[in-house]
Amino acid sequence: MYNIRCVLLLWLFVNPLLLVAQSAKTPVAASPLQSGPMVGYSDMREVMLWAQTNRPARVQISYHEAGKATPAYLTNEVQTNQKAAFTAHLLANQVEPGKKYEYDLLIEGRKVSLPYPTQFQTQNLWQWRTDPPAFHFAVGSCTYVNEEGTDRPGKPYGGGYEIFTTLAAQKPDFMIWTGDNTYTREVDWNSRTGVLKRYTHTRSLPEMQPLLASAHNYAIWDDHDYGPDDSDRSYWLKSVTLDAFKLFWANPNYIFPEGCTGTFFWNDCQFFLLDDRTFRAPDKMADGPGKAYFGDKQLQWLLDALTFSKASFKFIVTGGQIVNPAKIFENYAVYGTEREKLFKAITDAKIPGVLFITGDRHHSILHKLDRSGTYPLYDLTISPLTSSPAPALAEEVKQASYVDGTLVNDRNFGILSVSGPLKDRLLNIKVYDQKGAERWSRDIRASELQ
Structure with missing residues (x-):
C-alpha cells in the first residue's frame, strides 16, 4: 500500500510538468481571420458587413445598438470557401434608421478579439421631418x-x-x-x-x-x-x-x-x-x-x-x-x-x-x-x-x-x-x-x- 501511494503521489507531481512541457512544444493555432471585418454599404433598414478568413470557417456577426448590450442580433452565417477567396458578406437587417451599432465578429461561434472599435451606423430618416444631417x-x-x-x-x-x-x-x-x-x-x-x-x-x-x-x-x-x-x-x-x-x-x-x-x-x-x-x-x-x-x-x-x-x-x-x-x-x-x-x-x-x-x-x-x-x-x-x-x-x-x-x-x-x-x-x-x-x-x- 505504501509503495502504491508513493507512485501515485509521484505521478500527480510529474504529470502537470509533462503537460506543461508538451504544451510548450505545441504551436498556438494561427488566427482564422485573414482580413476585416469591414463595414460596407449603409441604408436605413440594412447594413452589409464583410470579413475574410484564411481557411474554411463559419463566420457571423453579432451586433447591438451602441451603449445597449441588449437586445443583440445576428447576421446570416456564412461558411467561407476557397472558391470565394474565403470571403463572407454578412447582412445586418434588424436595424433602425439613424442609429449607431457596435458589433463583434464570430468565427466558429467564438468572438474574435480586436484591438480597435468595430461599429457601424444606419442612415437617417430626415425627409419631410428635418434638414438633412451634416x-x-x-x-x-x-x-x-x-x-x-x-x-x-x-x-x-x-x-x-x-x-x-x-x-x-x-x-x-x-x-x-x-x-x-x-x-x-x-x-x-x-x-x-x-x-x-x-x-x-x-x-x-x-x-x-x-x-x-x-x-x-x-x-x-x-x-x-x-x-x-x-x-x-x-x-x-x-x-x-x-x-x-x-x-x-x-x-x-x-x-x-x-x-x-x-x-x-x-x-x-x-x-x-x-x-x-x-x-x-x-x-x-x-x-x-x-x-x-x-x-x-x-x-x-x-x-x-x-x-x-x-x-x-x-x-x-x-x-x-x-x-x-x-x-x-x-x-x-x-x-x-x-x-x-x-x-x-x-x-x-x-x-x-x-x-x-x-x-x-x-x-x-x-x-x-x-x-x-x-x-x-x-x-x-x-x-x-x-x-x-x-x-x-x-x-x-x-x-x-x-x-x-x-x-x-x-x-x-x-x-x-x-x-x-x-x-x-x-x-x-x-x-x-x-x-x-x-x-x-x-x-x-x-x-x-x-
Whole structure:
C-alpha cells in the first residue's frame, strides 16, 4: 500500500510538468481571420458587413445598438470557401434608421478579439421631418502594398501605410475608394488565383484594418484593380477581376451585369459610381464618335439618373480625370468627343449640383471648368494613398481650369464635409497629407452649382 501511494503521489507531481512541457512544444493555432471585418454599404433598414478568413470557417456577426448590450442580433452565417477567396458578406437587417451599432465578429461561434472599435451606423430618416444631417466622408485612391518577389526591382513603389491610421483618426462616416485600390502585377493578370491573391494581399494590410472596421466603405476601380496598366475593354480576364471586386467590396448595387457601375445616397447627396474600364476603347484609337470611355449604355444611365436625382450635390465618382483639358495620359480629354457629349448633355438638361471626384494621377488637384450661361464643373482629384507620388506636368498647372494652391504632390487623402440647411448646403473640401497636416481647404455651396 505504501509503495502504491508513493507512485501515485509521484505521478500527480510529474504529470502537470509533462503537460506543461508538451504544451510548450505545441504551436498556438494561427488566427482564422485573414482580413476585416469591414463595414460596407449603409441604408436605413440594412447594413452589409464583410470579413475574410484564411481557411474554411463559419463566420457571423453579432451586433447591438451602441451603449445597449441588449437586445443583440445576428447576421446570416456564412461558411467561407476557397472558391470565394474565403470571403463572407454578412447582412445586418434588424436595424433602425439613424442609429449607431457596435458589433463583434464570430468565427466558429467564438468572438474574435480586436484591438480597435468595430461599429457601424444606419442612415437617417430626415425627409419631410428635418434638414438633412451634416456628415463627412473620406476620399482616396492608389493603394500599392509592397510584396518582395513580385515588385519591380529598385526602390519600393509603395509605402507610408500609416496614412490609414491618420485617416481613421478623422472618423469619417464613410470612405470612397476611387480606383487602383490594389495593384495587380504580371504574376496576377492571367489567372483567377493571381487576382484573388493580390486582392487578399492588399486587403490584409494591418494598418488598414481599423479604418475598414468602423467607416462604411464604397469603391470603384481603375486600371490596376481591373487589370494591367492602362487596360481597356479588351482585357481578357475582366470577368474574373469583376468577380474579385464583388467578393472584396460591399457596394449596394451593380447597374449592369458587366462592370462596377452603381450608385448610393447619403442624406441629401447622391454618389454615382462609374466604371471607366469595362466599356473603354483603347487610348490610341483616333478620337471620334466610336471612341468610348464610359460608353453609350453607361452614359445614358448616368444622364437619366442625374436628371431624376433631387440631390443637393451629385458626386460623379470615377477613376480618371474628367475636367482637366490636358490631352495627356488617360484623361477624359483624350476621349474628347464623348467628353463634350457628356458636358453638353448636363448643360442641355439643366442638371444642377454636379461635381466630379477622381483619382489615378498620384497627386491631388482641383480643376474648375467655367461654362457659358451655367455653373462651373469641378473635378477633385485625390491621389495617392500609398503608391509613389507623381507631380503634375507644367502644362496642367498652366490650364485655366487649375484652381491655384490645390496641387499636392505627397501621399494624401481628402475629407469632404456637407453641412447646413437643405436650402443652403455647404461642401467643404480638406486635403491632408499622410501625417495629418492640412494642405488646403475650399468651400463650395450648392447654390453655386445651379
